[in-house]
Structures are given as C-alpha cells and as structure tokens.
Amino acid sequence: MEEILSQNEIDVLLSAITSGEMDAEELKKEEEEKKIRVYDFKRALRFSKDQIRSISRIHENYARMLTTFLSSQLRTYVHIGVESVDQVPYEEFIRSISSLTVLNIYSMSPLKGSMVIEINPNVAYALLDRILGGKGTSVTKTESLTEIEKILLNQIFEKATGTLKEAWSSLVDVSPVLEEFEENPQFIQMVAPNDTVVVVSMSAEIGEASGMINLCIPHTLLEPIIPKLSAHYWMDNTTDERDEEAFQKLSSNLQTTKVDVQAILGETRITINEFLKLGINDVVSLEQQIGDPLTLTINQEPKFYVQPGQLKKKIAVQILEEIEKGVNTHE
Template sequence: MTEVLSQDEIDQLLTVISAGDVEGEDTKQITDRKNIKIYDFKRPDKFSKDQIRTVSVMHDAFARHTTTSLSAMLRSLVNVHVASVDQLTYEEFIRSIPSTTALALINMDPLKGSAILEIDPAITFSMIDRLFGGPGENSKVNRELSDIEQSVIESIIVRILGNLREAWSQVIDLRPRLGNIETNPQFAQIVPPTEMVILVTLETRIEDVEGMMNFCIPYLTLEPIISKLSAQFMYSTIRRGSTTENLNILKESLSVIDVLLSAEIGSMELPVRDVISIQPGDTIRLPNVKIGDPMILKIGNKAKFKCRPGMVGNSVAVQVTEKLEDITPEEFEELTGEDIDE
C-alpha cells in the first residue's frame, strides 16, 4: 500500500530541498522507497483475491473428484491437483497452449457463454492408450485426434463435467455440456482476444505421465454470479437452509412423497394358534374400546390424529377430528397405549 505523507512531513521536505541540503543521491533514495504499482489498462484485473481464492477452493474439490473418477475409469493411479489460478487475457491463454491439443468447448448453462477445457496431448493420448488396453506410456505423440479417439476423449470429458457440476453446486446449479472438440486453438474463439478470463491450471499425473489440464472461464460468463464467488457466501449457513427459495424447493420435493396412513380401531394380543384359526365372519372383541370411541390415525408408525369412520360415496373414509399433540400425555397413553414422548 502506498505510504501517504502528512502535511508537516511535506513542509519539512520542501524546506530541506529549498535549502539545498538534500543531495541527488538522497532524492533518488526517497524516490526508490515509493511503492509504485504498475497498472496496465489493456489488461485490467477484474477478479479480486478473494474471488480467485474461492475459485481455487471450488476446483480443489473438482480435482479430488476427478482423481477418483479417472482412477476408476483408467484402472490406474491418477493424481489431479490445482497448480494455479490466474487471471489473464484470452489471447495470453491461447498463446500459452500447444498448437495442437484437445480443446473442449463447454456450454456453462445456465450461465451465458462457453468455457474451454484444454487437455495436454501427453495426458490425452495416455488416457486413450489405456482405454484401448495399452500401457499408457508417454509416446510424445503430437497430432490431431482420429474420429474414434475423439469419441473416446468425449466420454472422458463428459465424466469430468459431472465432477465440475458437483464442485460448483455450492455456488450455482451448473449444468455443463460438451459442445465440440477442437484441436487448433485458433478455431476456439469464444471471446475477444482482450477479454479477461480466469485460468485454472490442474497438474495431472497418470502413472509416470505428467501434463496439464487448463480450465478457462471468461469473465463475461462469471459476471452474473461474481458476487457469489466469496468465502462468505460459500460458507454462509443462512444461504444453505433458511432462504425462501430453498424452503420452497424442499416443500415441493416433499409434496410428491407417498406416506402410509392407517386408521387403527384398537389393538389386542392373541396367541398364534388363535390368529391361525380366525375365519371370515368371526368377531374379535377389543378390550377398552367402545362403539363411540374415536379411532387413531397413524402416519407411518406414529399416532398423529383422532378420527372417526364414515363413507365418502362408495368409499370407506375417516374424518380427522383432533391432533394428538393437543391432548394431555395421560389421554394419549390411554388412547394409544404409547408414551407421547416416543
């Protein structure tokens, strides 16, 4: 941070300079002590340090999920971790990647625009070789993908995108979709060259083969959710459970769940031999139950309401008359034979 001089310090400095007591070397030392920050207007910083840190945390989780899924898919030891998260122009990103590589254009629905997942050729051909039954060694191949190889790498990227959705779930319900795969960076112009992007570099190792995966996201794509890219938002307990939107989603999900309702007239214990001998038309006398007594309506195995039997059209029905929570513990135990605390 630039140091600001007080008015007294400024006056003393002007007095010394006017008197000629300060040599050129001393003036140079004073100048050298100033903390000057160079600002390039062609390359403005649009992401704060907190936002970059949040993106890094999100993709740490993405790297862990990808490590697990690729290890299972390739049946070999895979290690993926975040090497760096930087902001730069799209032109700088394009210039930093090989002239022939695998560039997957990713639709970032519901966000506007696209992102790019670039996979180093060494990693790409190692994964393809393993899925074809080979050892997956580093063969130094540098060529375009064949149709069959492209189909294989598409299946790998689709699995990776599932991990991306899970990693972003704390910020947005992202539904990334694979568009197409390019091998020439010049054909992957998703934003103007001077547009700022955030670049997540993932160091990837498959057995002895090492390489990079780069995930490039334009600022224009992240702009609608830029305020959510903060630690305060990600770890807020208010956001997670008590917003009206989340409660409505929870209610909607619960409203379609089927639950078992049963109206219980009464209960009694019988020996197994008596139960086996019961025939249609037999009458079972229930102890402590009178004709006018209410029935108990259970939800699942919990007694919740008093009700009385009746008919609706040609169907047998019950009418809820009272909540059991509104009665005393003694009345509850007398009706159900259960402790109200259970």
C-alpha cells in the same frame, strides 16, 4: 503518521535550498511521481483475491472428484491437483498453450457463454493408451488425432461432465454439455482477445505420464455469480443448521445396517507341504494361549477382546475391553 522534523533539520533543509544544493521544484516533482502508478488496461484485474480463493476452492474439489472418476474408469493410478489460479487476457491464455492440444468446449447452462478445458497431449495420449489396454504411457505425435481417437476421448470427457456439475453445485446449479472438441486453439474464439479470463491450472498424473489440465473461464460467464464468490457467502452457507429430519432418517438407516462379526479362536501358519499331509485325527497347534482372550472383529477390523462361553445353550462371547487403534495390550 507524518514525520515531524526537528528545528535543526528544518534549518539544514532551508540552507540547502537557499545555497542551491537542493531544488524545491525537483522535490515537488519527485513527490508527484511517487503518486503515479502504472496500470495495464490489457490486464485488467476484475476479481479480488477473495474471489480467486473461492474459485480455487471449487476447483480443488473438482480435481479430487475428477481423480476418483478417472481412477475408476481407467483402473490405474491417477492424481490431479490445482497448481494455480490466475486472471489473464484471453489472448495470453491462447498463446500459452500448445498449437496441437486437446480442447473441450463446455456450455454451462443457465450461465451464458462457454468454458474451455485444455488437456495437455501427454495426458490425452496417456488416457487413450489406458483406454485401449495399455499401461498409460504417453506418446509423442505430430499429426492430428484420428477419428477413432477423437470418439474415445469424447466419450470419457462427456462422462466426466458429472464431476464438473457436482463441483459447481456449491455455487450454482449448472448443466455442463460438451459442445465442441478441437485441437487447434487458434480456431476457438470465445471472447475478445483483451477480455479477462480465469485460468485454473491443474497438474495431472495418469499411469506413467504427467502433464497439465487448464480450465479457461471467461469473466462474462462468471459475472452473474460474482457476489456468490465472496467469503461472506461461503460462511453463510456453512453455518446453516442441519436438516433434523434427514439426520434422523440417516441415523435410523445406519442402526439397521448389518455388519459381519467374527470371534477369532486362533491362527497359525503351516507350509503347503504340511497342509497336504494333514489327515484324520491330526492336531494343528494355534498361536493362541488357552488363558488369553480372543479377538472379536467387525467387518474384518479388530474391535474387542472377548472370552468364550455359553448363553442359553448357544456358544457366545463376553466383551472384556475395547481394542484401541495402534495399541495391543495382549501381545
């Protein structure tokens, strides 16, 4: 809404212009300057905030799956999480990473082009240390990786392509292939220096080491699927009706699944010395009052309070009440 001046304010303004205290041309120039906005063509923003959020969502899922994969492979504590998602010129990404690092170049068929996953040396050396039986401690190296170290890292990164494929499956079916392994970023020229790339930065903790993992995704790679990065596309996919046939099949399979059920008559604690001295006709006192109900466990989880009895000449239990999590009314 435009500001409306009072008659008194108009008179004061006209008086100031007439007396020379205020220049009308300068006022006009200031108004024009306000409309000018600086635009850096080297940092062209080709993705909207909505599309960047979609890319972030995909790679948050990728980070979770990569955490699970590396934990199972390395048998140690691993945590990976997305820290930021930015769009920058390709040359800026190259300048931002170490001159000696670990770079994996993946083709993403059927999409045209490649993406780069840069592994900080701290993380890469922790991976190597753990693969070779260490605690996951990082080391500071100034020389290049040996051929054996390259082969070991290549093997783990090739196995990890499945997590990348699964994470992107919500957007497009791709077949990632590790095409190249490089240590010097200056030897990689995927796109023109001024071309826009999306950089997904993830923090990684492996064993006793921590560092960054950066994914560099060129705009040209994402261009064919940009319409799928909109919130409207994601909402359409999340509102699909469930497959009733698959649901019924899953329910049927679950109903026939066998579980381990145990009625705990009682428990007690004794020392090793007492255990070694046990003999025939000795009596072990349980921490269970004769009038209290027993606990029924299902797959080691307490589920019901029961009372013992007999059914058709077989020992049985009768369910009295369900055990609520965090509540024990019979203590």
